[in-house]
Amino acid sequence: MLKILLLFWVLSLQIFLPQHTHAAGKEKTHLVLTGSSTVAPLVSEIARLFEDSHPEIQVDVQSGGSSRGIADARRGLAEIGLVSRDLKENEKDLKAFSIAFDGITIILHRDNPVKKLSNAEIVAIYQGKIKNWEKVGGHDAPITVINKSAGHSTLELFTAYFKLKSTEIHPDVIIGDNAQGIKTLSGNPDAIAYVSIGAAALEAELGTPIKLLPVANISPTLENVQNGRFPIRRPLNLVTQKKPTGWVLRFIQFARSKDVRAVIQEQYFVPLPE
């Protein structure tokens, strides 16, 4: 009995281990990229293209917020961190490489009759001073405020632009990824959220019932982000701990090259100027 068990155990081990050595034998190099949930979907697409032309490379992308991108790049858990904002003063030890630009805008459910909100109204809603859509020209319905959880640069840029303190915000729901915010909002017609323009435009195109609102009367279009008129604008960065070399460098160069412009535009982000 013990022998059967042992045999079984060893056999199963055999099944598991070869894969492992096999892969090691082929020397497939892994690049691990983690961080901003805004950048992650875009980089995943870029990675797919990169893998197509370099089959010996495997690129793993995991999201979790820009802070994670910074943290993992510093700790060496990721070769490249994804950060959807400029580096802060205390992050200047890292090297940043922009690959595209994005904006942050307010989104509402498609069935919400409200067409636009002034900056003051948005601030009041997020501070909990306006609690009903009636006050801003909508139905008589309580407003569900969706906020990003800490560690996401979308939150930081949003609060910075509207001069809100994170302690003043009284959210009803906390979300992590852009997609989670869009999903929560699409299921709740009385909610308000702010997300990456790229993510929102892509979802709207896929048929998710949301709409993008202008900020300070500027429509959230790619054009307006590109020409700098849209007020909440940010770069999407790849960051590394050291000066990139080898495959990391090649990936960064690829992500900044003309080859990926189409992908970036498909995802409703603004490519680097030519």
Place this chain on the structure above:
Amino acid sequence: MSPCRSDRNLVILLRLLSAVSGVIVLLIIAFLLKEALPLFQTIGLTRFFSDASWHPTEGRFNIRPMLAGSFLISFGAMGLAAPLALFSGIFSLYYAPQKGARFYQGLITLLAGIPSVVYGLWGLLVLVPLIRKLQAPGASLLAGILILALMILPTIALNAHAALLRVPQALIRGAAALGLSRGQIVKRVVLPLALPGISTGIILGAGRAIGETMAVLMVAGNVVQIPESLFDPVRTLTANIALEMSYALGDHRAALFMSALILMAAVLVLVVAAESIEAKTVYE
């Protein structure tokens, strides 16, 4: 059993293997402590309760809202699930027709194995919209309580069933021979005797409720606040760890490990409580 000579190697091997399981327990505690200790040394324990708010990236570490969330959700769920589970046990043992009881018990066993993420999925897509119709935003303390109650109900029901089953048949037959009715036997004989076992089951269920992460995370809204009504969203300690772990650094990360330690301590207390009750069981 004193092993004979040829078994000495075997015993050494066994000792080694079981040492591994002991080491795992120690490792878990050691690693939680190791990660949490830096923060504990710099700010001490009191600031987890006295700080103004939970903004760990800005150095404010008040975990009271999460403690409240965990406490309210778990106890709410226990309050709903425990009586139902007890009734369910009594029903399937003493009231259901034989075949029905087998089916019913099989169903409960099956339900106990359903992953929490499936309960969470159902809660998110069915329950939360229903509650939203009652009062926005839907994802709330109430949703958390209901889903968690549903989730732990089968487990407690199985425990209660097992505890009732352990009441010696002879006593029940004896009571029946005295001409007591079914209701009287259950109330006066079975329940008092099974009470320690049932309580143990309920306490262990509470442990599971406090530790549950995914189902609650999916339906409770995750806003850090002490709720004022059942319809307010809340965040539990476990959800807080799951949500913030991905980007937590330095003191923030340490604070999350600290809350893991608090969870461990709570579970330890519950286990010891359950064991001391179990030890009082008269029969067996």
Place this chain on the structure above:
Amino acid sequence: MSTVPPLTDFVSTKIAPAKKQPVGLIETKNLSLFYGLKQVLQSVCLPIEAGKITAIVGPSGCGKTSLISTLNRLTDLIPDCRISGRVLFEGSDIHAPEVDVIQLRRRIGMIFQNPAPFPFSIKKNICFPLREHGIKDRKEQTERLETVLRDVGLWDEVKDRLTQNALTLSGGQQQRLCIARALALKPQVLLMDEPCAALDPLSSAVVEDLIAALKEHYTIVIVTHNLAQAKRISDATAFFWSQNGMGRLIEQGGTKQVFEAPQNALTAAYISGVRG
């Protein structure tokens, strides 16, 4: 088991020793047995002669089973079980550190009250202990299998279904299989703990005859409740009695003498009580 320890420290107890004690194959010297704090045997001095059947009789709970379990050190398996005094087998202390308990048990076989065949085939029940004791030769295994099954009179009953599960046999057959299993290891001594108690009268008679027949080749110690049986088959009898929950050896000697001219009043009362 080569060194023979000195026997000089042996002091006889006051309880009814046999008149002339030949040195037995097995001897207990001042043997006391404790389960935790509870003492169940007190200072038992019992010689067991080679080539004879020794019956151990007495009321329930007087430590008979505990006693024979010490003879092959099966008490080792019981947690908190402690022994004082000595058990000599061929003159050596079986508790001495250099004793290999495996070899000891191979030479002193044991049969239990409830037949305990393993849930394997009849053949495997007998052959796998042989394999474990280093007898790997298939031919020898098969030979021994047939020999011992013939010895216990089971061969004709089971020769066509050796691969069948042993648990499908009747109680009496199971018990005989267990005896055969013990015999296959070629022991010197067989310890039997009420081997007939769990059997129906018919099987019981068959097993009893078997035991009587085995006397020729083996030294047998049999615990029994059945005084008539003890009288029928045994050469020597030891009578145990429980005082304050503690088992003591009251009287021992030739079966004839113990049954017909008991020297101790307790023995007399017990034997006559059962008679009357």
Place this chain on the structure above:
Amino acid sequence: MNRLAPAKNEGFAGFVLWSVAAFIVAVFAWLMADILIHGAAQISWDFLSTAPEKAGRRGGILPILVSTLLIMGVCLLAALPIALGTAILLAEFTPEKSAFGRMVRRALDVLAGVPSIVFGLFGNAFFSVYLGLGFSILSGGLTLACMILPLLIRTLEAGLRANPARDRLAAAALGLSYGASLRHILLPGAAPALLAGLLLGGGRAIAETAALVYTSGYVDRMPGSLLDSGRALSVHIFDLSMNVPGGDQNAYASALVLIVLLFIVNVTTAGIVSRWRKTGLAI
């Protein structure tokens, strides 16, 4: 056996109990029906045999199934020898009431009660970061192995203890070494418990989410080795339902697959245990 004669005047208690049972059955029927109806519409061979596309909105779950099974395999392979060794030591060499036995058992009780997210933290800190395994199937499987250890040990210990004492004595009386009686008698006797434990542990491993998010990670492609990150089925359901607009249908379908897997595990366990009990035949 337990069914007692009803008395005439206890209609109310009976009514309450029947309605509680009916309520429980109804709620769970609702839950199961919801998942069954929504999920069944999506499930096809294609769903099971293709990779997810568009973050899981389209396509299937093949790599996710593979990752799930690999994680479960690593978990069981790692946990089995440790659990077996500990269970044998506890059941055979440690008296039930001894101080050592009580201590080990309490430690295991605590381990069993540790919330899975805490295992996730530990796994992340120890396997992923400290041992440098990163986000990988190996990290996830080993974390789960720690998690199911108490369950496995307890099932195995109970199985070993359930061996009749007479078999143990009979083996010893035949002069069998402990190793031999373990091989030939005790382990075969505990085989149903062993199998049940493995299946239960596997079931727990498939169902787990929280412990995996920070150990085996999110990557939803086909894993090339055990050091690759792999997304487990439950993590997939979580991600689809929380983070992917339009992912609900596939979340339902994945949930249905998961439930069916667990159902098979449950039924197999129950079947094996009852069959073993009936025949009483071990190997």
